[in-house]
Amino acid sequence: MDHRAPTSASAVESVVAGTPQSVGSFRFWFEDQRWEWSDEAAAVYGYAAESTQPSTELLLAHKHPDDRALVARSIDAAVRTGEPFCGRHRVIDTSGRVHHVIVVADRMFDDRGLVVGTTGYLIDVSDALEENRQEILDDTLPELVESRAVIEQAKGVLMVVYGINAEQAFRVLQWRSQETNVKLRTLAHQLVNEIPAMGGGPASQRARFDHLLLTMRGDVVAAE
Template sequence: MDHVAPTSARAVESVVAGAPQRAGSFRFWFEGQRWEWSDEVAAVYGYAPGSTQPSTELLLAHKHPDDRALVARSIDAAVCAGEPFCGRHRVIDTSGRTHHVIVVADRMLDDRGLVVGTRGYLIDLSGALEENRQEVLDRTLPELVASRAVIEQAKGVLMVVYGINAEQAFRVLQWRSQETNVKLRTLAQRLVTEIPALGGGPASQRARFDHLLLTMHGDVVAAE
């Protein structure tokens, strides 16, 4: 076996954290179906910052033909039921490139606590991790095995919930770690711990899971 120089968990995570950001935020008001998107989301669709105003019609026009009807139904269901718009689908950008994305969202409330829309993130799962970063993960020292185990568990949960592969699931965890400045293994532990408390049917479980993924870092930061 090749010798591996001593490496701390923080060092491993700092190497992994160097991967490019592939997530952007959006807001969707149910009344009037008004959208806002960040420059990162606009870029996924192939638009320069501020060059176009997003709309339901524009977004649907960029969906893969096989996914368009499903996304349209998801938007209609969100408006009618006052639930977050979320899901996994494909986006075809202005250059004709296909992006595999997932939408992780939560309810958006007004000052009175009434649901007025949904806000969240669109995560581009296209592409692959650079080989050297994946190699670092694959060759960590024995003292990191426990951390690796909980990260693998969290990845498994994400794979089931979002229907994505292991590498894409790691991207989601990595994104939340970067976004919240919380250690990846700490977020993974929190996610795994909270999963048994999620109840209800598949639709409500997905909404609860999205909420957990977007808010669990608050308890983690408070505890630290």
Template sequence: MPRTGGKRRLDERDADGQPSHIGGFKFYFVGQRWEWSDEVARMHGYEPGSVQPTTELLLSHKHPEDRRLVQDLLDHALHTGDPFSSRHRFIDTRGELHDVLVVADRMFDDRGAVIGSSGYYVDLTASLDEARQEVLDEQLPGLFESRAVIEQAKGALMVIYRISADQAFRVLQWRSQETNKKLRSLAAQLIAEIGELPAAPSSIQSQFDHLLLTIHARIPGE
């Protein structure tokens, strides 16, 4: 039986100083070739470099109730060229259950042709405890003055990705740290652009992923 992982601090880092709950991946459509970062390898319970990630290996780790969903999403990506994005669960080599958000965008070659999907695994298993939240609030001056726009952005993430308010805030904070942009600025830009997304349900998550991964480049004055 899968076990729920222990509570992990939001700022926990690996040996290289990277956030241990976030890692990158690349999925090349030709040959279904995967690359994953050390963080994603460790999420699955492997020492970096000890195994070669494959579609079969990744599917073998998926929670039985989510395996078909992930397979269908991969098939869709291969047939349409859309990025592989998902919210699902997997079980690591220790039998611990992880709840992850996969945020991705299209990957292009030098001629502009779509060759795959690249993005991030965000492990949502850990939650913020009250003590950590107090420290976080102290480190983000002006957060409460900007609560309205941040709450709106959190709400959008909660609806699109089916995640909790704490998890949505963690995703926003990750993008803020990753891009060196103010949290409020990212949230405001997200809300400003979300109305331009297509109404088609089949493409809303992939379009939102692209928006989330690129809005930092369009923030004025920073």
């Protein structure tokens, strides 16, 4: 991933064809705590495109009261350590609706290779996909039948890392498959195969996992 020119969320395919966009991108500069967000990320918070400039204060104001302190500490830690801001929390939009979101991020570098911030995606995993379940199954059933075990393993990893359920984990895999135009089973193989190489404490493992999720491009050929 080129952190100097992160992919706009407008280029990210909808997680399920025909549904509203639920993945937005953002960038956060550590030195002056300056934020940028895509129109899709703004929409999660209830704002129209380009109508509002994001800030740490604004973002924290929209966090669920039970999550606000944790998110504030995560942002402070990111500024102090230069590590990506990431996590799972709840956002309350301008209409009062609660969104369950996952922040998947990686470090952002300047032209000298120095870490200056974090860039990544805000994934809204609030809505169940009941109305789209058959469409998803029609598109992916051959893969699920042929490579069910590895896909289930990949879903399990996502569930543990991000604290989400099986359907939400599948939604994340589906998003990455569509964004990279790589078969879901191939990405699942790569994700599962590279997990054993991760070491360190929980914080560093989460950062490495986010990096893997954002940079994998199906380089590992799925076993037949």
